[in-house]
Amino acid sequence: MSPVPGLQDMSSQPSLWQRAAWPARLVLAGVFLAAAAPKLADPAGFAAAIANYRAFPEALVNLVATIVPALELVGALALLTPWRRGGALLLGALLLGFTALLALSLARGIDVACGCFGAAADQAGASDPVRPRHLLRNLGLLALVALTLGEPRPAATDVR
Amino acid sequence: MTRHDLRELAVLTALAVVLGLVHLVLRPGLPLLAAPAAQCSAGEPAAVPEPIESVIDGGAR
Numbered sequence: 001m002s003p004v005p006g007l008q009d010m011s012s013q014p015s016l017w018q019r020a021a022w023p024a025r026l027v028l029a030g031v032f033l034a035a036a037a038p039k040l041a042d043p044a045g046f047a048a049a050i051a052n053y054r055a056f057p058e059a060l061v062n063l064v065a066t067i068v069p070a071l072e073l074v075g076a077l078a079l080l081t082p083w084r085r086g087g088a089l090l091l092g093a094l095l096l097g098f099t100a101l102l103a104l105s106l107a108r109g110i111d112v113a114c115g116c117f118g119a120a121a122d123q124a125g126a127s128d129p130v131r132p133r134h135l136l137r138n139l140g141l142l143a144l145v146a147l148t149l150g151e152p153r154p155a156a157t158d159v160r
Numbered sequence: 161m162t163r164h165d166l167r168e169l170a171v172l173t174a175l176a177v178v179l180g181l182v183h184l185v186l187r188p189g190l191p192l193l194a195a196p197a198a199q200c201s202a203g204e205p206a207a208v209p210e211p212i213e214s215v216i217d218g219g220a221r
Contacts, residue, residue: 040183044190059193062184070180074172086168089161090176093169153164 021151024144025079025088031141032076032091038118039069049115055101068094079148088148095145099138105130 039046047065050056056064071094078087098116105112114128184192 043183043187047190062190062192063180066184066187066190067177067180070176070183071173074176074179078168078172083168083172085165086172089165089169090172149161153162 017147017150018152021147024147025084025151028088028091028141028144028148029076029079032072035117036069036072036076039065040073042118043069046115046118049113049118052110052112052115053101053105054110055104082154084151085149085153088145092142092145092149095138095142099135099142102130102134102138106132106135 043062043065046069047061050065050068051058051061071090075087075090075094078084078090081087102114111129114130114134116128116134184190
């Protein structure tokens with residue numbers, strides 16, 4: 001028992017970090033579900049968007065175009081389950097990859113459509129060429145991943 | 161990051177890869193490995209680039 005009255009109650013209260021974690025998970029899940037759906041619906045369009053980056057061997061473009069949205073979908077859904085830490089790690093790794101790809105395109109001066117939310121979004125009158133703001137957006141999403149990883153593991157799955 | 165986290169990451173990644181491959185196989189018209197763009201069709205001779213001199217001289221030689 002704590003010698004200071006009320007101290008134990010305070011320690012059982014969720015911290016501000018923990019309170020911010022679940023809205024962060026919801027936002028992350030929503031963003032990645034919204035990103036995965038159009039890519040899964042039009043993999044050929046997304047494959048074309050990926051090919052424009054000229055960062056992958058041509059033979060692997062279709063493979064990447066179908067596996068990346070599946071990774072986004074599985075990671076986003078995992079955030080809503082007790083496997084949220086694994087989902088957050090998966091989305092964090094994806095975000096690091098996307099950020100590196102965007103930075104590479106900016107450094108090489110290639111004017112390509114982002115393709116971040118599928119090819120249809122780029123063709124729907126709102127072409128979204130890669131710009132530094134995309135890097136900032138990804139850094140913001142990485143901050144949400146960090147918030148999610150700061151949340152303690154659910155007790156039911158705490159297997160060591 | 162614990163071993164449990166890494167195990168979850170590995171399982172989720174494997175699940176996504178399987179889902180992606182199934183989606184790719186079931187999707188008609190999208191080959192698993194994209195063939196490089198053909199330079200010429202079968203039976204048609206490959207295009208021979210024009211000598212650089214003829215381009216410079218405007219084809220005078």
